[in-house]
Amino acid sequence: MVGEGGDEGEAVPAGAERPGVPYPSYRSPTTGDTGSMNSMTTTPHAEVLRDRHRNRLPQRLRELTGPVDGTVELPLHIAWSGRTSYSLDRPKSRMTLYRTVLAEGRREDLERFLHHRLLAEQWPVLRRLVSPYIREVWEAAFPELLPRTAPAAANAA
Secondary structure, three states, rough: EEEEEHHHHHHEEEEOOOOOOOEEEEEEEOOOOOOEEOOOOOOOHHHHHHHHHHHOOOOHHOOEEEEOOOOEEOOOOOOOOOOOOOOOOHHHHHHHHHHHHHHOOHHHHHHHHHHHHHHHHHHHHHHHOOOOHHHHHHHHHHHHOOOOOOOOHHHOO
C-alpha cells in the first residue's frame, strides 16, 4: 500500500510517512548498486542474502571438520526457535542439523558443526531443502557440490 508523503508528492510506502525519517537504502558491497529497500524488485534483497552467506564460507570444504557421529548440541544463536539437539546417526536429524547450521551459522559454526564428507554426501538432497541463495553461493564456491549429470553416452543408450 502506498501513501502520500515525502517531497513534491513522492510516493512513500504506507507506514513510512514520518517526516524527517529517511527510508533506508542499500548499496551492494559486490556491485556497488544502490536500491531502496522498498523497491519492487528483489535484486537488492537477493544480493544482501547472497553476500551474507558468501561471507560465511570457509576457504575450502576440508575446513569443515565437525563431528561425523554422536549427538550435537547447537547454541541458541543458531537454533534459536526450538530444537537444539541433533543425532548425526539418524539421517533426518543430521539433515535438519546441516540445514539449520547452513542457514543460521557463522563461519566458525560451519567449521565446528559441519563435516566436509557428510556435507558432500547429503548435498544432493540438502540442496533442495536450503534457500536458493545458500545453494547458489555454496555451489559457486565449491563446484564439487554441483549435481553430476549422466554422461552423454549413457543417455544415448
